[in-house]
Structures are given as structure tokens and as C-alpha cells.
Amino acid sequence: LAKTTQPISMDSYEGQEVNITCSHNNIATNDYITWYQQFPSQGPRFIIQGYKTKVTNEVASLFIPADRKSSTLSLPRVSLSDTAVYYCLVGATGGKLIFGQGTELSVKP
Amino acid sequence: KAGVTQTPRYLIKTRGQQVTLSCSPISGHRSVSWYQQTPGQGLQFLFEYFSETQRNKGNFPGRFSGRQFSNSRSEMNVSTLELGDSALYLCASRGYSDRGENIQYFGAGTRLSVL
Numbered sequence: 001l002a003k004t005t006q007p008i009s010m011d012s013y014e015g016q017e018v019n020i021t022c023s024h025n026n027i028a029t030n031d032y033i034t035w036y037q038q039f040p041s042q043g044p045r046f047i048i049q050g051y052k053t054k055v056t057n058e059v060a061s062l063f064i065p066a067d068r069k070s071s072t073l074s075l076p077r078v079s080l081s082d083t084a085v086y087y088c089l090v091g092a093t094g095g096k097l098i099f100g101q102g103t104e105l106s107v108k109p
Numbered sequence: 110k111a112g113v114t115q116t117p118r119y120l121i122k123t124r125g126q127q128v129t130l131s132c133s134p135i136s137g138h139r140s141v142s143w144y145q146q147t148p149g150q151g152l153q154f155l156f157e158y159f160s161e162t163q164r165n166k167g168n169f170p171g172r173f174s175g176r177q178f179s180n181s182r183s184e185m186n187v188s189t190l191e192l193g194d195s196a197l198y199l200c201a202s203r204g205y206s207d208r209g210e211n212i213q214y215f216g217a218g219t220r221l222s223v224l
Binding site: 032034041042043044045046049057087094095096097098099100101102 | 113140142144151152153154157159164165167197199200201203206208210211212213214215216217218220
């Protein structure tokens with residue numbers, strides 16, 4: 001499974017757009033890119049999944065360049081309730097997920 | 110649709126005891142995975158069950174075991190508890206979202222404290 005690298009922490013303010021970039025240089029041809037969100041003492045929650053170009057759903061967008069060696073999760077107009085840890089996973093379509101350390105996002109008023 | 114249900118939510122045990130945790134997956138999901146989360150090691154995969162068979166196993170000692178029943182409900186057992194087993198244990202069932210994404214849905218977890 002491809003290793004991922006993402007920033008350990010990020011700060012933002014309410015109403016701003018937040019972009020979290022994940023590096024996955026060894027991504028395999030059939031790997032999907034998946035992002036999860038986790039609040040303290042809760043299970044991770046699926047945010048978005050993509051294979052190439054751009055994916056958008058009700059809560060986020062995922063941008064994937066042509067070489068697929070990185071991806072960027074974009075959260076529009078964050079609020080205090082978006083304060084959480086965000087995990088980028090690659091090849092995460094099976095029953096075994098390999099979580100990295102994630103990015104701890106702190107949203108301030 | 111009901112989500113993944115884990116019981117109990119909290120548990121306190123002493124060293125040397127054993128514990129059994131339970132997980133009910135989302136209806137129709139046949140794959141159940143277990144994870145351990147600690148502040149030091151983060152989220153680590155324990156094992157996956159599919160149709161009552163263990164399909165994947167993480168790097169944990171034999172004290173950690175699991176099983177899955179014919180209705181896809183799963184249990185995880187930890188024997189001879191150690192202080193380091195204190196953690197949040199998470200269960201996830203795998204299925205397809207409304208958009209066709211193959212993803213894991215996590216329960217709220219069981220917080221185990223070993224004294």
C-alpha cells in the first residue's frame with residue numbers, strides 16, 4: 001500500500017477555504033485516494049474518494065493532478081465544527097486501511 | 110439505514126483479565142474490520158473478517174483474536190490484558206456509498222481502560 005505524507009497540523013479561521021495536500025509518490029495504477037475525518041473519541045468518517053482529476057460532493061472537493069502523486073482536499077468556508085484530524089489514504093478500497101498520522105486542523109473564530 | 114454499532118462504549122478491566130467487544134455492521138455489509146487507536150501508535154489495523162473468515166491480519170500478538178458470525182456481527186477478544194492495551198477499539202464495515210464508492214463505515218468505538 002502506498003505511503004502518504006501530509007502536514008501534521010494546520011490552522012485556519014472560520015469562513016476560510018482550507019486546502020490539505022497529501023503526497024503519495026508510490027501510488028499504484030488501480031489505487032483510489034480516500035479522505036476521512038475524525039473527531040476526538042469517535043470513529044473516522046468518510047469525506048470523499050477519487051481516482052483522477054476533480055471530485056466534488058456536498059462537503060468537500062478533491063483535486064488530483066494527472067500524475068496522481070499528490071492530492072488536495074479542499075474544505076470550503078470552514079466552521080469551528082470542522083476542527084478535526086483529516087486522514088489521506090491510498091488504495092483504501094479493501095478491508096485493511098493503513099492510516100498515517102493525519103493532519104490536525106484547528107479552526108479558530 | 111442504521112450505522113455500525115459497537116458495544117459496550119466504555120469498559121474498565123484490570124491486568125490479566127480478558128475482554129470481548131462486539132460490533133454489528135451495517136445491514137448487508139459482509140466485511141468487518143477492527144482497528145486499535147492509541148495516542149502513541151495512532152490508528153492500527155487489527156484484522157478483517159468476510160463471510161465468517163479472517164481475510165487480513167495486522168501485526169498484533171495472538172492475544173488479540175476475533176470472529177464473525179453468520180449474520181456478519183463480529184466480536185473481538187483480548188486475553189491476558191496489559192496496560193498497553195488501553196485504547197479506543199474501532200470497528201468498520203465495508204460497503205458501497207450512494208455514489209458507488211467502496212468505503213469503510215466506522216462505529217463510535219469502545220474505549221477500553223486497563224488498570
